[in-house]
Amino acid sequence: MIKIQGSSRLVNRGLRGLLASAVAGAAAVLLPVAAAVPAHAVVGGSAAIRGQFAPIVSIQKGTAQHSCTGTLIAANRVLTAASCADGTTAAALKVVAGRHHLSGTTPNQQTVEVAQIVKHSGYQASTHANDIAILKLKNPVTLDGIYVALADLPTSSAGSPTGNVTVAGWGATREGGPVSDSLQWTEIPTVTNTQCKTAYGPSAIYPGMICAGVLATGGKGDCTSDAGGPVLKGRLLVGVHSWARGCGRLLSPGVSSGVSHYRNWIDANIS
Template identity: 35%
Template structure:
């Protein structure tokens, strides 16, 4: 189905597929609505777009116009759910993530990755994963050696970083452990544990992810990554949390240019041979689902400098299972 929107807001509904149009996805939450991205008109001053029905729409799709651009919106299904239905177990979420395997990623549902946190430093931004009520796992290279602990803040419940939501919390940090054998030149042992000043209270919007066990994914398995990283080489970081799926690659990683890849300590993953993680995604989770729970398989470590767009190189992640003893020793320390 194709919709033509004139700049004076005349709506024409065509039942023919003969009109060339932009395919839009309604996946952006905005003040109770679910909207598409903003698009510009064609040379004739009209907007020609097609869209698929969004199951979470509870009203008809409508046309909105502002500043010479247009988008499609509908009234979205409420996200609020009685707290009694909150699954109080690791790796469980009340708000289910989108599962479409879209190349290049798509905007995540708010709070569908409730363990995703934003790590803010004095001059940098990274992702991280909540692994218990007081600890966050992130990448060692996200922690700057000359920056004080007080300069770091952990944001939980975040979705659109430029428009804080009511459920967001900004938390202070009491201690940070960078792996003692972390090597910046090779990014070996690229893990760090952050301790929050006070434990958080889990809710329907904030939960912890499970640490991996014997079921950990290795090769040719589907995994998911989320973050606010750049969406293009030299581009801006994404203001809205995005997600994408990838496939684990095993030892093939070294043949794709990751010369220092260590399969015991690291995981290599790509999407059709392309990494798709970029600056700003660092420290965030590489996740897999097993029997209805989500597990932390890896920590975003590094990828190609062009974010995989030109070189087609994969992304590399610190393998969480390898570091479990180290992680738990820091969590248990005074």
């Protein structure tokens, strides 16, 4: 689950007015970022069209309908966050591919049991370092290329993504709210490692972490139960969502495990 500190919602308009000078001062030490789009339903996102994110899967833990999110990188392999497998066993997890709504059953939906959890050996729950894992499925899903497909992976030399990225999931659409019944998505700008360290403190950002969010105003980003979900550049899976301070708060970008950084680890553990 995404670690949420505090229970306050995004700053309201009145409070934003009072904090304008503080935000301006903080923004002065940050590089320019894209302006926020007003939130209208992930936080600040829109309902996805069925098949828009064919590689995405819903991860069920125990009797829960939806616990975390993941991405198909092979017919029988799912890339997700190591935190999604904390305190559980492979026998307690199921992966649902081709899912669009959490309620009912989506046509072409496939539910597969998990045979093995492979967490990064350097994963630390307290710091979110190396928050990445592979779920090995008992049986492969059927890839139809429309509703169930594989994500592309960047090379190990690709480096951190720049520009806008897309995040998607069934997480809460507001901080403190319930999960969304329909798959949501939104586009947010990446922020530099320096900007991310300014937001969270130098000791909070570890090698391999990448950050994205609307720093100046907030209003968009991953939320509870979006952990493990994809950060995409088109069909290229550039990140696996790990944590954030709240949901789409200003000066609080989402932090993900960069897939390029972990590509060699993925290749070594995917078989």
